[in-house]
Amino acid sequence: AQSVSQHNHHVILSEAASLELGCNYSYGGTVNLFWYVQYPGQHLQLLLKYFSGDPLVKGIKGFEAEFIKSKFSFNLRKPSVQWSDTAEYFCAVNVGSNTGKLIFGQGTTLQVKP
């Protein structure tokens, strides 16, 4: 069965520090990859997505992610975090085409200290 693993469950950073959240998936075929963010009290919002093409994907709010097919990874990065980035981050995989089934990782809680 397909699965998604997020290595960091809880990350604490100071403002201006760099961020990298790990995400690995288990599926050998074509995948579509997503990062979602859930700010406190708000709904899930799409940060960025990868379907094909350039493996370095840029999203909203200065986030980017790199798809490394050989490592089955899709890590999220941001050069300099802000207090407002405090949230829970979810990596998700969508296998194949024409399917609305997303498999989510367990999530990473990011706390940014001012």
Next chain:
Amino acid sequence: KAGVTQTPRYLIKTRGQQVTLSCSPISGHRSVSWYQQTPGQGLQFLFEYFSETQRNKGNFPGRFSGRQFSNSRSEMNVSTLELGDSALYLCASSFEGRNGYTFGSGTRLTVV
């Protein structure tokens, strides 16, 4: 444009009862998916509907069911509620998967 709307926002039900949750997708979106979010299990896929047909199904018991109407609005029903069904139920809609999936704010179900 309006986002994904889920109603009601909060529900409290008694064990053994049934409940119906509603989801109105973004206008023009034909795919509607449902997820259950709990602290212990995280986000788990329930099912997806596309053009009134169930296209995908997750690993949930038959007590969980859904349907989609011709206007793409979707409902999910949980019968014979159990305490473990307490969760945040999320709905997501998409025009085509490549555009990503937009989530609603969810319905918080508490079973007592």
